[in-house]
Every structure is written in C-alpha cells, then in structure tokens.
Amino acid sequence: xxxxxxxxxxxxxxxxxxxxxxxxxxxxxxxxxxxxxxxxxxxxxxxxxxxxxxxxxxxxxxxxxxxxxxxxxxxxxxxxxxxxxxxxxxxxxxxxxxxxxxxxxxxxxxxxxxxxxxxxxxxxxxxxxxxxxxxxxxxxxxxxxxxxxxxxxxxxxxxxxxxxxxxxxxxxxxxxxxxxxxxxxxxxxxx
Numbered sequence: 001x002x003x004x005x006x007x008x009x010x011x012x013x014x015x016x017x018x019x020x021x022x023x024x025x026x027x028x029x030x031x032x033x034x035x036x037x038x039x040x041x042x043x044x045x046x047x048x049x050x051x052x053x054x055x056x057x058x059x060x061x062x063x064x065x066x067x068x069x070x071x072x073x074x075x076x077x078x079x080x081x082x083x084x085x086x087x088x089x090x091x092x093x094x095x096x097x098x099x100x101x102x103x104x105x106x107x108x109x110x111x112x113x114x115x116x117x118x119x120x121x122x123x124x125x126x127x128x129x130x131x132x133x134x135x136x137x138x139x140x141x142x143x144x145x146x147x148x149x150x151x152x153x154x155x156x157x158x159x160x161x162x163x164x165x166x167x168x169x170x171x172x173x174x175x176x177x178x179x180x181x182x183x184x185x186x187x188x189x190x191x
C-alpha cells in the first residue's frame with residue numbers, strides 16, 4: 001500500500017523550504033495588491049466626483065475609513081517586498097517569512113474594513129440607510145468567514161493531536177511556521 005504523495009514530507013533543505021515559503025507568500029500578496037490598488041485608485045478619485053458634495057457626515061466617515069483601510073492594506077502587502085530587498089543576503093529569511101505572514105493577516109483585515117466601508121458608502125449614497133447597514137453586515141461577515149474563520153478552523157483541526165496521528169496533517173505549514181518562529185527568536189529579530 002502506497003502513501004498519498006500529499007502526506008509525504010518534502011525532500012528539501014531548510015534554505016529551499018524558506019525560499020519556497022517566501023515565494024508563495026509574495027505570490028499571494030501580488031494577487032491581493034492588485035485588488036487593493038484598484039480600490040485605492042477608485043477611492044482617490046471619489047472626492048472629485050460630481051456627487052461627492054452630497055455625501056453626508058456618515059458617508060464622509062465611511063470614505064475616510066475606506067481610504068485609510070486601503071492605504072493600510074497597501075502598506076502591509078508591499079512591506080515584505082521592501083524589507084526583503086533591504087535585508088537581502090542578511091540571513092533573515094525566516095524572520096521575513098514570519099513577519100510577512102503577520103503583515104498579510106493585518107493587510108487582509110485592513111482590506112476587509114476598506115471593502116466594507118467603501119461598499120457601505122456606495123449603498124448608503126444610492127439607497128436608504130437600512131440597506132447600507134445590511135450591506136455592511138453582509139460584507140463584513142463574508143470577509144470574516146471566508147478570509148479568517150474558515151482557515152483558522154481548518155488550522156485548528158489540522159493541528160489537533162488526533163489529526164496528526166491519523167496522518168491527516170503532513171505538518172508542513174506548522175513545521176514551517178515553527179521554524180520561522182524559531183529563526184526569528186534565534187537571530188533576535190523576531191516579527
């Protein structure tokens with residue numbers, strides 16, 4: 001009986017694993033950054049639109065929240081690239097991966113806030129206030145569930161001792177996270 005290749009550990013060195021993890025993180029950020037850039041560009045043009053002067057105080061607050069969220073997400077998603085360039089060949093890849101992971105989560109939260117506020121602003125401007133509240137709730141729930149709750153639930157399931165014993169968890173991501181954590185602690189740079 002052969003073992004499913006998905007459950008076999010990778011045959012890679014520590015450096016190869018760190019290289020792969022960094023590339024995977026940066027590729028994921030490229031996807032997110034494109035969406036953030038489009039949203040941010042849209043938000044930067046909104047104050048110059050013909051009807052922006054009709055936006056009430058609540059709408060202006062929503063606009064500032066959306067704008068600040070998009071700016072924060074953009075900063076969080078681009079930070080690992082700049083830090084990697086500055087720390088290139090300094091043997092800090094494990095710390096960079098750990099930090100990039102945290103920044104990715106922060107960027108996702110900021111992006112969710114920005115998307116929710118921008119969508120709510122548009123719906124509030126076009127319809128009655130209660131539709132804006134419903135829209136905000138739906139967008140926040142979708143972002144929270146799909147981006148955070150589902151993967152964290154799966155992570156919790158995968159890290160249970162019985163799951164690991166049953167061979168359902170290859171330990172790759174958890175071992176990588178642990179190694180990245182230890183690398184940051186070992187070199188004193190932490191996340």
